Every structure is written in structure tokens, then in C-alpha cells.
């Protein structure tokens with residue numbers, strides 16, 4: 001008999017990997033931990049109370065040489081990490097903007113991580129591309145977006161990681177449309193100009209810098225008494241820039257500004273952009289979700305005049321970060337600006353021209369299977385379920401605004417059309433600042449601030465998944481009592 005040499009492959013050596021059984025066990029433990037976290041999160045101080053360095057001070061200076069148990073990791077999550085977490089999922093979180101999530105979203109995220117696909121090309125995972133295209137068409141229906149934004153029209157939707165990335169992609173497409181792709185080839189020559197209101201999010205300025213227009217070529221247009229962009233001033237500025245030999249190429253209008261939820265007048269801005277052949281991008285990062293409810297759709301009146309639009313389900317649609325829905329009316333303009341096809345990505349499907357390759361719709365090449373979590377959320381809640389919760393949040397904010405108006409000590413500082421109330425104590429900036437610090441240090445709730453007309457203003461932003469009427473009532477009680485203690 002022929003003797004055979006036994007070859008031991010290194011893959012037979014007991015490995016370091018988590019086995020499927022271990023994964024199953026720890027997965028169950030982790031889901032249980034998260035479920036319990038949701039049950040207790042309202043008892044935890046909303047704003048993390050740790051001092052600078054507290055978290056790092058408890059971590060070993062060097063990584064472990066040999067693997068540790070999952071139990072040891074989770075013990076450190078509880079002991080070291082949790083105290084350093086600001087609880088964005090607390091029902092008492094009223095700062096900045098909501099970043100709400102939900103069970104179906106977290107499970108969709110887990111599934112995306114489990115599948116671990118790279119959806120850069122249709123060919124690298126057809127389901128990743130096709131589900132995204134389909135779900136974004138669903139979302140377009142849910143918001144009643146103009147027909148051009150559907151994938152079946154000239155445009156289509158794509159999930160970006162953030163509204164900032166959406167603004168950058170829109171600006172890059174606008175830049176190339178305005179220069180016939182010459183900026184991609186030779187760079188900007190300093191003549192391209194972009195416009196936004198003084199209340200626009202800082203991501204617009206960032207995009208202008210990254211896209212090479214130069215921040216000096218961003219015109220910040222003044223706002224009216226409701227903090228909405230003034231189209232008359234925009235018109236004059238565009239005319240002046242044209243007269244000076246510059247090339248107006250991009251206007252960013254906001255539906256729901258970060259400071260006060262102001263609504264820029266899209267019909268007037270859109271008509272101007274059409275006349276001037278300037279790209280109009282509409283940033284509805286938080287407020288856009290409201291358009292799921294027919295009664296709030298007025299906020300996007302005029303959107304049919306826009307070239308691109310974005311809103312963030314990762315803010316107010318129960319979908320954990322990151323998930324920004326970005327729509328363009330002419331997908332060709334976006335793809336022309338962002339497409340590069342190196343040899344190693346060539347494939348038959350792409351060459352056929354029949355498929356969407358989402359790498360051409362964003363800055364990075366690689367992309368996650370983000371549509372899974374959005375799909376899970378929409379299927380779990382249904383459109384009616386989502387409407388119910390959005391209406392509830394708006395109602396709670398309107399109640400809060402009425403209490404503030406009825407108070408002799410506080411005033412509402414800006415219109416509150418949806419889920420954000422800007423307000424302040426009558427006692428002035430220093431008082432409001434100390435009031436905010438005291439409230440947040442209490443751990444009972446978390447508010448943030450802005451400046452409106454240069455006055456220190458508190459913001460009550462309502463939109464966390466489990467915020468109920470009693471949380472808002474308690475917050476108002478707490479605000480009044482803390483203010484009363486401060487009055488000398």
C-alpha cells in the first residue's frame with residue numbers, strides 16, 4: 001500500500017475565532033443587555049457626568065496579548081463605558097435633535113453587520129443595491145416627493161451616511177454641471193459661488209471648503225423675522241455676483257434649520273434657481289420626516305423645483321445612525337461628477353449600463369447594507385405607525401410651547417411649527433446660561449441652546465422614541481422649579 005504523508009494545515013490549529021455556538025450565546029446575552037438598557041435608560045443621568053479622562057483612565061494602557069472573555073468585556077461596558085455615555089435614547093433627552101432608534105432598526109443593523117457585504121457595485125451584492133433603490137422609492141412615496149426623485153424617473157435616491165455627505169455630493173454635482181465637468185478636470189478657478197442662509201447648517205460651509213469653491217465664495221443670505229432665508233436678498237446677491245463675472249452654481253435651502261426649525265421659502269427660492277440655472281439643494285435633515293403626515297407636507301411645498309433633497313431617518317424616523325436619504329432629480333449629473341471606473345472594478349453588469357452602481361453616487365467606494373434597517377423600520381411600523389409617532393411628538397412640542405407662552409417668566413423665541421421649541425427666561429443671557437447648566441447637571445433631562453437675535457436661547461427638541469407626555473410635563477416642571485431657585 002502506498003503510504004501518504006499527512007499534511008497538517010495551519011487552519012486545523014485550534015483558532016482564536018468566536019465559534020458559532022459562542023456567538024449564539026453571547027449574541028443572546030447582548031440582545032438581552034440592550035433590552036434591559038432600554039428598560040432602565042430613563043433612570044440614568046441623561047448627560048454623562050464623567051470628567052475628562054475618566055474613561056481612558058480606567059482602560060489598560062496596552063491591548064491584551066491574549067484574548068479575553070466576552071463576560072469581561074461586558075463587565076467593562078457596564079463599569080467604564082456606560083457612565084461615559086450620554087443617553088441619546090433616554091426619553092428625557094431633549095438636546096440638539098433626536099437621534100432616535102428602535103428595535104427593528106437595531107436588528108437590521110445587526111443583520112447588515114452579520115452579512116458584512118460591500119455594496120459598492122450592483123455586482124458585489126445585487127440585493128444591497130436593489131433593496132436600497134426600492135426602499136428609497138418607498139420613502140419617496142411616504143413623503144410624496146416629486147416624481148423626478150423616483151428611480152423610475154430621471155433621478156433616484158441613495159443612502160448617504162449623513163446630511164453633510166449629501167450636501168457635499170449635491171455641491172459636487174452642481175459644480176460639475178455649472179462648469180461642464182471642467183472643475184473635475186482642472187480644479188476650481190475661484191469663480192464658482194454658493195449660497196445659503198445665515199441659519200444654514202455648518203455642513204454647507206464644510207462642503208464648500210471641501211469642494212474647492214473656497215469659503216469666501218459662500219454667501220450667507222440674511223433671514224426674515226422667522227429666521228427663514230430672504231429670497232429678495234438672494235436674488236440681489238446672485239445678480240451682483242453675475243455682474244462681477246462670477247458663476248452662481250449652488251443654493252442650499254433648509255427645511256427646518258438647526259437652531260430654530262425655520263422653513264426657507266422653497267417656491268420663491270426654487271423659481272429663482274430655475275431662472276438662474278443654479279442647482280437647488282434642500283436640506284431637511286430633521287424636519288423632513290414630518291412630511292410622512294399629509295398635514296405637515298406644506299413644509300416641502302416647492303420641492304419640485306429642487307435638484308436634490310435630503311433628510312435623515314437617523315434623526316427622527318426611528319432608524320439608528322447612519323441613514324440619510326438623498327435624492328437627485330437628474331441622476332446623470334451626480335454620476336457624471338462622481339464616477340471613475342478603474343480596471344479592477346470593471347464587470348459585465350456595469351458595462352451593460354443597466355444597473356445602478358451606488359459607488360458613483362457617493363464619495364467613498366465601499367458601502368454598507370444600510371437599507372436593511374430602514375426596510376425593517378418601515379415594515380415594522382408601517383406608514384401609519386410612523387405617522388402616529390411623528391404626530392405625537394409634534395403634539396407634545398405644541399403643548400410645551402403653550403405652557404411656555406402662558407408663563408410670565410418665559411417666552412417662546414421663534415415659531416415652533418413642528419417638534420422643536422426655542423424659548424428663554426426673561427431674565428437675560430447669563431440667567432439662561434446658568435439655568436441650562438443646572439438643568440443638565442441634574443441628570444434629569446438634557447437640553448441644548450442656540451443664539452437667536454444674539455440672545456441665549458434654550459432648545460426643547462422632542463423626538464426620542466419613548467418620550468411620552470409625562471416626560472415633557474416633568475421637564476417643564478423641572479425647568480420652572482430650577483429657574484425659581486435661581487431667582488434671587
Ligand code: PLP
Pocket residue numbers: 097161162163164165201203254256257258283284285286312324
Ligand atoms: N442639516 C441640518 C439642518 C441639521 O440640523 C444637521 C444636524 O443637526 C445637519 C444638516 C447635519 O446632519 P448630519 O449629522 O447627518 O451630517
